[in-house]
Amino acid sequence: xxxxxxxxxxxxxDAVFEAVRACVAESLMVEPEQVARSSRLVDDLGADSLDFxxxxxxxxxxxxxxxxxxxxxxxxxxxQGGFLTDAVVxxxxxxxxxxxxxxxxxxxxxRMLFSLITVEAMCLVAQRRLDEKNPx
Numbered sequence: 001x002x003x004x005x006x007x008x009x010x011x012x013x014d015a016v017f018e019a020v021r022a023c024v025a026e027s028l029m030v031e032p033e034q035v036a037r038s039s040r041l042v043d044d045l046g047a048d049s050l051d052f053x054x055x056x057x058x059x060x061x062x063x064x065x066x067x068x069x070x071x072x073x074x075x076x077x078x079x080q081g082g083f084l085t086d087a088v089v090x091x092x093x094x095x096x097x098x099x100x101x102x103x104x105x106x107x108x109x110x111r112m113l114f115s116l117i118t119v120e121a122m123c124l125v126a127q128r129r130l131d132e133k134n135p136x
Contacts, residue, residue, distance in 0.1 A: 012123040037120040
């Protein structure tokens with residue numbers, strides 16, 4: 001079992017959450033009230049791969065999500081033995097809060113990965129980008 005520590009994440013500002021919530025609700029054609037911070041895009045809100053790509057391209061272009069959509073799952077740097085490598089999991093841990101719910105980080109498959117993408121993860125990416133543009 002992998003014991004890699006999962007980083008803690010700063011709280012997401014309410015304004016960032018409301019903006020991301022509105023974008024996700026519009027993209028997935030669901031009511032905003034159905035979109036919670038912990039909502040998983042695929043498992044809870046019914047996003048499919050095309051929805052995911054649309055949300056990423058429109059809402060958080062150039063972010064960590066774009067890196068994720070471009071992962072080459074046939075590469076030994078990304079996958080070994082059917083699971084994501086420690087290096088990929090470590091990079092994901094910087095912006096994927098739901099990763100902390102996975103018991104064994106050495107056994108993460110691509111399917112599991114996409115089911116761990118939450119609204120909160122999108123909020124973290126959006127908040128980081130805002131902070132980069134407007135340092136305090």
